[in-house]
Amino acid sequence: MTNTKSPKVSIVLVTYNRANELKEAIEQVLKQTYENIELLIGDDCSSDNTQEVIKSFNTNKIKNIRHKKNQGFFDNWQATLKYINSDYFIPIICDDDRLVDPNFIKDSICLFMQEDDIDMVFARVGTVINKKLTLQEHEFKNEYTGMQLVKDFYLYQKHLCLSTMILKKKYLDFFLNPNFKWDSSIVSNDQVLIYDILLHCKKIKFLNKVVYHWIREENIETFSNSIQSSVYAQLKNTTSLVEHVIPYLKEKNLEHLINSFDKYFLNHFEQMEMNYYLNLNQEIFEKLISENELKNKKIYIYGFGEVGIKLNDFLISKDIFICNFIDDIRKGEDIITFSNYLKNENEDSIIIIASYKRKIIHNIYKKLIQIPNKFKILELIDN
Structure with a gap:
């Protein structure tokens, strides 16, 4: 030392x-x-x-x-x-x-x-x-x-x-x-x-x-919750960082870093869409159970993130109980990987993809449809 x-x-x-x-x-x-x-x-x-x-x-x-x-x-x-x-x-x-x-x-x-x-x-x-x-x-x-x-x-x-x-x-x-x-x-x-x-x-x-x-x-x-409830507030919040930083980068002759904010914006627009749907959770969840018979079914929620946790809480309030969360990255006592799901539960179950990020939904969906006729797939947002 x-x-x-x-x-x-x-x-x-x-x-x-x-x-x-x-x-x-x-x-x-x-x-x-x-x-x-x-x-x-x-x-x-x-x-x-x-x-x-x-x-x-x-x-x-x-x-x-x-x-x-x-x-x-x-x-x-x-x-x-x-x-x-x-x-x-x-x-x-x-x-x-x-x-x-x-x-x-x-x-x-x-x-x-x-x-x-x-x-x-x-x-x-x-x-x-x-x-x-x-x-x-x-x-x-x-x-x-x-x-x-x-x-x-x-x-x-x-x-x-x-x-x-x-x-x-x-x-x-x-x-x-x-x-x-x-x-x-x-x-x-x-x-x-x-x-x-x-x-x-x-x-x-x-x-x-x-x-x-x-x-x-x-x-x-x-403060954070109130910002996330408004797309306009989120836009202001996202652009404010760049509006403050770019003049500073130019002053310091670091203009080559400005292009990196292109990806920053794309990432935040995806998050803003996520927040938009999060504010419609109650409406989306109600529609999910009104259009599907979920009681007494084997249900799995794919995604132990904010959407998955809130969906599970909502289902519990309606006396609907899931078997497990499925998540290939996060770990926990209520979470299994998709490969473990396939080992233990192959037939007659429902998997709800719990995300509002289209890239994530697409990637999970591609994985699920490779196993035909084994389970019913439900998504939260209409495409």
């Missing part, structure tokens, strides 16, 4: 009127096995019992930063970042999400200590939908340059989360004095920051484990 000291790590947690969620978020951070941490909690002038929750933790690892007036999410975040006085930092943790790996900081600092020239360590993020964990699958390498991630930003964008990153303190300036103006009406501010940071990172290490859960509940209104 090149450094034997135990460097300090700051974690920034922002909150507003979510005292019930905040307690668990704090507890999860304090479970970190790495000792030399400080948790900076930015309270955006909450009117509930947030302060009581924070003060109930008797530890000098917490710095309680209560702002005198409500500033809004981004200003609260930036104001709290100014209190960082450490060697490394996690830029943000939200009160309704969870840092779930107790060894994340310890393992990251171990990498930093082994090689002085590492700028960032990042890990996987998992999405929890109605209390079920799903993962965006991608095959990562152990090491990258920032430019490698930038050139294929459309592939990595959904995997790059500020809450799963530990950065050297020198990158704090990107947050305190950003090259791009905050826009409180969009959610891509973090992506603008990530893109800019990547342009300057020479060495990045990847930890292949899920360290953070992004929690999505249908009955909780969040």
Whole structure:
């Protein structure tokens, strides 16, 4: 090791009127096995019992930063970042999400200590939908340059989360004095920051484990949920990243990177169609069961993603129960691979393809029709 000291790590947690969620978020951070941490909690002038929750933790690892007036999410975040006085930092943790790996900081600092020239360590993020964990699958390498991630930003964008990153303190300036103006009406501010940071990172290490859960509940209104409910808001959010970044790339003589956003746009248009149909879930699911006899049938849902989980919850509400999810990538106790399905259940069953992404539907359908007359195939969207 090149450094034997135990460097300090700051974690920034922002909150507003979510005292019930905040307690668990704090507890999860304090479970970190790495000792030399400080948790900076930015309270955006909450009117509930947030302060009581924070003060109930008797530890000098917490710095309680209560702002005198409500500033809004981004200003609260930036104001709290100014209190960082450490060697490394996690830029943000939200009160309704969870840092779930107790060894994340310890393992990251171990990498930093082994090689002085590492700028960032990042890990996987998992999405929890109605209390079920799903993962965006991608095959990562152990090491990258920032430019490698930038050139294929459309592939990595959904995997790059500020809450799963530990950065050297020198990158704090990107947050305190950003090259791009905050826009409180969009959610891509973090992506603008990530893109800019990547342009300057020479060495990045990847930890292949899920360290953070992004929690999505249908009955909780969040900024992200409201953006996804409107195609127009999504268009604004998608284009805002490029509108901010392209002038910067031209200024830095990096115009050759602009073409990479062609694929970024194509990827996001597919996601926007997915979100459009997600907002019609109830209508689509009702139509599915009205047009098909599903009760007392052997039913399998192909796809353990957001659509599959919500479809299963809907079917349960109608007293319709599936045998298993089928998924060839994700793993879990309720999930089998397609090859295992064929071994155990060849006849008289129904497979529902649970996706609104046409490319995925097409690929699954091609696989299914190679096994003729064994099962009935149902899709959620009309072609």
